[in-house]
Amino acid sequence: MDVSRIVLPRTPSSGEPSGYSHHVHGALPGRTRASATPPACRCYNPKRMPVSFPIEKVIGKARSGRLLTPHGEVETPVFMPVGTQASVKGVPQETLEELGAQIILGNTYHLYLRPGIDTVRRMGGLHGFMAWPGAILTDSGGFQVFSLNELRKVTEEGVTFRSHLDGSSHFFSPESAMEAQIGLGADIIMAFDECTEYPADRERVRTSMELTLRWAERSKKYFEEHKQEVPWKDSRQPSAVSPQRKQVPHRASSPVRNDNGEERNEKRNEEPERDTGNWKLETRNSTQSLFGIVQGGMDRELRRESALRTVEIGFPGYAIGGLSVGEPRALTREIVESTLEHLPKDQPRYLMGVGTPEEIVEYASLGVDMMDCVLPTRAARHGLLFTSEGKVSIKQARYAQDEGPLDPGCPCRVCRRYSRAYLRHLYASNEVLAQVLNTIHNLSFYLDTMRRVRHSIQLGEESRFVSGVWSGPKP
Amino acid sequence: MDVSRIVLPRTPSSGEPSGYSHHVHGALPGRTRASATPPACRCYNPKRMPVSFPIEKVIGKARSGRLLTPHGEVETPVFMPVGTQASVKGVPQETLEELGAQIILGNTYHLYLRPGIDTVRRMGGLHGFMAWPGAILTDSGGFQVFSLNELRKVTEEGVTFRSHLDGSSHFFSPESAMEAQIGLGADIIMAFDECTEYPADRERVRTSMELTLRWAERSKKYFEEHKQEVPWKDSRQPSAVSPQRKQVPHRASSPVRNDNGEERNEKRNEEPERDTGNWKLETRNSTQSLFGIVQGGMDRELRRESALRTVEIGFPGYAIGGLSVGEPRALTREIVESTLEHLPKDQPRYLMGVGTPEEIVEYASLGVDMMDCVLPTRAARHGLLFTSEGKVSIKQARYAQDEGPLDPGCPCRVCRRYSRAYLRHLYASNEVLAQVLNTIHNLSFYLDTMRRVRHSIQLGEESRFVSGVWSGPKP
Numbered sequence: 001m002d003v004s005r006i007v008l009p010r011t012p013s014s015g016e017p018s019g020y021s022h023h024v025h026g027a028l029p030g031r032t033r034a035s036a037t038p039p040a041c042r043c044y045n046p047k048r049m050p051v052s053f054p055i056e057k058v059i060g061k062a063r064s065g066r067l068l069t070p071h072g073e074v075e076t077p078v079f080m081p082v083g084t085q086a087s088v089k090g091v092p093q094e095t096l097e098e099l100g101a102q103i104i105l106g107n108t109y110h111l112y113l114r115p116g117i118d119t120v121r122r123m124g125g126l127h128g129f130m131a132w133p134g135a136i137l138t139d140s141g142g143f144q145v146f147s148l149n150e151l152r153k154v155t156e157e158g159v160t161f162r163s164h165l166d167g168s169s170h171f172f173s174p175e176s177a178m179e180a181q182i183g184l185g186a187d188i189i190m191a192f193d194e195c196t197e198y199p200a201d202r203e204r205v206r207t208s209m210e211l212t213l214r215w216a217e218r219s220k221k222y223f224e225e226h227k228q229e230v231p232w233k234d235s236r237q238p239s240a241v242s243p244q245r246k247q248v249p250h251r252a253s254s255p256v257r258n259d260n261g262e263e264r265n266e267k268r269n270e271e272p273e274r275d276t277g278n279w280k281l282e283t284r285n286s287t288q289s290l291f292g293i294v295q296g297g298m299d300r301e302l303r304r305e306s307a308l309r310t311v312e313i314g315f316p317g318y319a320i321g322g323l324s325v326g327e328p329r330a331l332t333r334e335i336v337e338s339t340l341e342h343l344p345k346d347q348p349r350y351l352m353g354v355g356t357p358e359e360i361v362e363y364a365s366l367g368v369d370m371m372d373c374v375l376p377t378r379a380a381r382h383g384l385l386f387t388s389e390g391k392v393s394i395k396q397a398r399y400a401q402d403e404g405p406l407d408p409g410c411p412c413r414v415c416r417r418y419s420r421a422y423l424r425h426l427y428a429s430n431e432v433l434a435q436v437l438n439t440i441h442n443l444s445f446y447l448d449t450m451r452r453v454r455h456s457i458q459l460g461e462e463s464r465f466v467s468g469v470w471s472g473p474k475p
Numbered sequence: 476m477d478v479s480r481i482v483l484p485r486t487p488s489s490g491e492p493s494g495y496s497h498h499v500h501g502a503l504p505g506r507t508r509a510s511a512t513p514p515a516c517r518c519y520n521p522k523r524m525p526v527s528f529p530i531e532k533v534i535g536k537a538r539s540g541r542l543l544t545p546h547g548e549v550e551t552p553v554f555m556p557v558g559t560q561a562s563v564k565g566v567p568q569e570t571l572e573e574l575g576a577q578i579i580l581g582n583t584y585h586l587y588l589r590p591g592i593d594t595v596r597r598m599g600g601l602h603g604f605m606a607w608p609g610a611i612l613t614d615s616g617g618f619q620v621f622s623l624n625e626l627r628k629v630t631e632e633g634v635t636f637r638s639h640l641d642g643s644s645h646f647f648s649p650e651s652a653m654e655a656q657i658g659l660g661a662d663i664i665m666a667f668d669e670c671t672e673y674p675a676d677r678e679r680v681r682t683s684m685e686l687t688l689r690w691a692e693r694s695k696k697y698f699e700e701h702k703q704e705v706p707w708k709d710s711r712q713p714s715a716v717s718p719q720r721k722q723v724p725h726r727a728s729s730p731v732r733n734d735n736g737e738e739r740n741e742k743r744n745e746e747p748e749r750d751t752g753n754w755k756l757e758t759r760n761s762t763q764s765l766f767g768i769v770q771g772g773m774d775r776e777l778r779r780e781s782a783l784r785t786v787e788i789g790f791p792g793y794a795i796g797g798l799s800v801g802e803p804r805a806l807t808r809e810i811v812e813s814t815l816e817h818l819p820k821d822q823p824r825y826l827m828g829v830g831t832p833e834e835i836v837e838y839a840s841l842g843v844d845m846m847d848c849v850l851p852t853r854a855a856r857h858g859l860l861f862t863s864e865g866k867v868s869i870k871q872a873r874y875a876q877d878e879g880p881l882d883p884g885c886p887c888r889v890c891r892r893y894s895r896a897y898l899r900h901l902y903a904s905n906e907v908l909a910q911v912l913n914t915i916h917n918l919s920f921y922l923d924t925m926r927r928v929r930h931s932i933q934l935g936e937e938s939r940f941v942s943g944v945w946s947g948p949k950p
Contacts, residue, residue, distance in 0.1 A: 085900075085901075085904045085906055086897070086900065087901060087904075087906045087908045089906065089907055089908070090907040090908055090911065091908070092888075092908065092911060092912065093892065094888060094892065114900070114903065114904055115875060115896075115899075115900045115903070115904075119875060119876055119896065119900075122876055122878075123876075123878060123894065123896060123897075128878075129894070129896065129897055129900075130897055131892045131893050131894070131897065400590060400594060401594055401597055401598075403597075403598060403603075413567075413569060417568065417569065417606045418606050419598065419604075419606070421590075421594065421598060421604065422561070422598075422604055422605055422606065425560075425561065425589070425590045425594075425604075426560075426562060428589065428590070429560045429562075429589055429590075431560055431562045431564065432564055432565040432907060432910055432911070433562045433564070433565060433566070433567065435907055436565065436567065436907070436911060437567065
C-alpha cells in the first residue's frame with residue numbers, strides 16, 4: 001500500500017484555507033462567546049458552540065490541529081481509546097494520563113443499561129463518575145443497538161431493542177439518545193443514526209440513509225433545546241473525591257506526582273495547586289458538541305449525498321459511520337477518501353471504529369482527525385501485541401524464555417520493565433496482570449503512532465513517515 | 476479483644492537483650508563477611524549468612540527492626556503481599572513499589588508447575604523474571620501440596636502429588652524443594668515441612684512434627700551444600716530489560732519517575748543514575764537464607780518441643796506454620812503467643828498465612844516480625860474492602876450513588892481519585908479494573924496498617940495504637 005510512505009511537502013501552508021464560510025470557531029467559547037460569535041454560522045445556537053478546531057499544519061490531505069473541548073485540548077489526528085463501560089478495560093485513569101491520552105470514548109448503550117444515565121448524571125456526568133478530567137466522546141447507541149441483530153426492531157420513531165444483560169425491552173429514539181448523552185455529559189456526543197448493514201442493496205442503503213438524515217435533524221433539534229441540562233458541576237465545587245482537575249498533558253512527558261503519604265494528606269482538604277484556570281474558564285457556561293454522522297453504505301454517490309445533506313443540517317464536526325462492518329479494507333479506504341471530499345475542511349472529521357496501526361496512519365494521511373477502535377484493547381486481552389517489529393502473539397511458546405523487552409523501540413512502562421518471557425508467563429497463567437500490561441502497551445503503541453503522525457505533519461518539511469512504525473527506517 | 480489497644484511503655488530499651496548467644500548477625504554480610512563472622516554462631520556456614528536483623532525498638536513483646544536482605548532492606552513488622560504465580564494478582568510491580576512494598580512472596584508449588592524452575596533460573600531467578608528488585612520470600616511448597624488434599628501422598632522421603640493444572644504426577648522432597656527454591660532465587664526460602672491437618676489427635680500431630688523436624692535437617696543440609704547455585708546475576712550486568720535496580724523505598728514517599736518519553740530513551744542504554752551501590756554490595760557473593768518452620772498442631776507442648784528442636788538445628792529465622800487451618804482464632808492466638816516464647820528474640824519470626832487487619836496488628840504486638848496472607852488480594856477480587864471505617868462490600872446497591880471516597884482516611888491512589896459509586900459500578904459490570912483498584916486499595920490498607928504499627932513502636936513513648944485502624948481515635 002503506497003500510503004506507507006507519506007511524502008510531506010517542504011513548505012506547507014500554515015493553515016488550510018477554508019472552503020466553508022460557516023462553522024469557523026477559532027476561539028474558546030467560554031472566553032469569548034459573548035463577543036466572538038462567528039458571523040456566518042448556520043448552527044442552531046452558535047453562541048453555545050463549545051468546540052473549536054484550529055488547524056495548524058496541512059500536508060497534502062493530512063492535517064494537524066487542536067480540538068479545543070470544555071475538558072481540555074486534544075491534539076489531532078487523535079486515536080481515542082474505548083472505555084465502553086466507563087473504563088478502558090484494565091487500565092486506571094491515571095495510567096491513561098501517563099500514556100498521554102487526551103480523549104477517551106464511552107458507549108451510551110452500555111452506560112444506559114448500567115449504571116444508568118441518572119446515576120452518571122448525579123455524579124456530574126462521566127467526567128465526575130469515572131474521575132476523568134480530560135475530554136470524552138460518547139457514541140449515540142445506534143451502532144451498539146445495530147450490533148444486537150435479532151434483538152432490535154427499527155421504526156421511523158426509533159429502535160426497540162432487548163438488553164444483552166437481562167433481555168429487558170428498551171427504546172432509543174433520536175430524542176432519548178440525546179437525552180441519555182446529555183446526561184452522560186461527554187464533551188462530544190453523536191447524532192442517533194442507523195448503521196446500514198453490509199451488504200445491502202442500493203434501495204435499502206438509500207432508505208436507511210434517509211432515515212439517518214431525519215434522525216439527525218431530530219437529534220440536533222432535541223440537543224439544541226436541552227443542551228443546557230448537561231450535568232457538569234461548577235469546577236469551583238470539587239467533588240468529594242476531587243479528581244485531578246487539570247488539562248491532560250499533551251504528551252507522556254509530565255511528571256507523575258510525588259506520592260508522599262503526608263503530602264497527600266495535606267492536599268486532601270484543599271484545591272490542587274496546579275493551574276486549573278483554563279479548564280474552569282472553558283467548562284463554565286459551556287455545553288457539549290453534537291457531531292453529525294454520514295451514512296450511505298458502500299455507495300459513493302449516496303455517501304456524497306449523505307455528507308452534503310448532513311452538512312446542510314449543520315454540526316460542529318462530522319463522523320463517517322457504517323464502515324468496518326465486514327467490507328474489504330480497500331473498499332473502506334475508497335469510501336473514506338471519497339466521503340472526506342464532501343466534508344468541511346475546517347471542521348473535525350471522525351472516522352468511527354477503525355483500525356489497525358497501519359490503517360489509522362493511512363486514514364490520518366487522508367485527512368481524518370479522530371478515530372476510535374476496540375482493537376488495541378481487545379487484542380491485548382487475547383495476547384496480540386503491536387510492536388515496531390510487527391505483531392507479537394505473546395502466548396506462543398517461542399517467547400517462554402525470551403529475556404528481551406516486548407518492543408525494543410517502545411518507551412512504555414511495560415517495555416521498559418518486563419521481558420517477553422514474563423508477559424508470556426502471565427498470559428499462560430491467566431494472570432489478570434497480563435491484560436493490564438498488554439493493554440497498556442498496545443494503547444501506548446497506538447498513541448505513540450498518532451504522536452509520530454502529528455509530528456511528521458508538524459515538521460512541515462519533506463520527510464518520510466513510515467506507516468504505523470511497522471517497518472523500515474524511523475523518521 | 477483487649478489487644479485492640481496496645482499500651483506502649485514510656486521508656487523502652489533501645490534494643491532487646493538477646494537471650495541467645497548464637498545467630499547475632501548485625502552487619503551486612505556482603506560488606507563484612509570476611510571479617511565479621513559472629514563468634515558463637517551455630518549455623519552450618521555462618522560466613523554466608525545473608526540476612527541480618529538489627530532490632531531497633533522493643534515495646535512489650537512487640538519490636539521493630541530491619542531485615543537486611545541481598546535485595547534490600549525490609550522494615551519490620553512487615554506484611555508481605557502474596558504473588559503466587561510471580562504476580563500480585565492485578566497489580567504491576569511499579570505499583571507495589573509505589574505502595575511501599577519491600578518484600579513479596581511467591582509460591583514454589585505454582586512456579587514449579589508454571590513456568591517451571593529452569594525458566595525462572597535462566598532469567599536470573601524471580602527477581603529478574605518478574606522484574607522485582609526488592610526482597611522476595613518463597614514458601615517451600617509444603618503447604619500448597621497440603622492444600623491439594625486427595626491429590627497427595629506423604630512418605631518419609633517426601634510427597635507425591637498431582638498437578639491441579641493437568642493431573643500430572645510430581646514429587647517434592649526436602650531436597651527437591653530446596654533445589655526448586657534455590658532456582659527461584661528468593662532472598663528468603665523455607666524448609667520443606669508437613670502442615671498438620673486440623674483437627675488431628677496428639678499422636679498424629681507428634682508423628683507429623685517429627686517428620687517436619689527430619690525434613691528440616693535434610694532441607695538445611697541440601698541448602699548448605701547447594702546455596703552457591705543461586706542464579707542471581709551480577710548486578711553489573713543488567714538484563715536486557717533493565718528492571719529498576721535499586722533499594723525499594725521504605726515508605727510510599729519516593730518520587731515516581733518522570734515519564735518523559737525522550738528521557739526514557741536516553742536512559743535505555745545506560746545504567747540508571749540512582750545510587751545502586753549498596754544493592755550491588757549486598758547481592759554480590761551473597762546467598763539466600765533458609766528459615767525453619769515450627770509445627771506441632773494446636774498442642775502447646777508439641778509446639779514448644781518443635782520450636783526448641785528447630786532452633787537446635789539452627790536457622791537465621793523461624794516461621795510458625797500449621798495455623799489458620801480452620802481452628803478458632805482464639806486458639807491461633809494462644810498457640811502463636813506460646814510458641815513465640817521459645818523462639819530466639821534476636822531473630823526474625825514469621826507467622827505464615829495470617830490474617831485480617833486486626834489480626835496482623837495483634838500478632839505484631841505479640842512479637843511477630845513477618846506475616847503474609849492472600850486475604851487482602853483475594854477479598855479485593857470479591858469486592859470486600861478494608862477501610863478505616865470497617866469492611867465495605869462494594870457490590871452492595873447502597874454504594875451505587877455514593878460520591879465519597881472508599882476510605883476517607885486512606886491516602887492511596889484509589890481513594891484519592893475514585894468514588895464508591897464508580898468502584899461499585901466497576902464491580903457490578905465485571906470490569907477488570909475493579910480487581911485492579913480494589914487490590915491496590917486493600918494492599919495499601921494492609922501496608923499502611925503495618926506502617927502505623929512500626930511507627931507506634933518506634934515512637935517509644937506511651938501511646939495508644941488502635942488495632943488495624945478499624946475504630947476509635949487515630950494515634
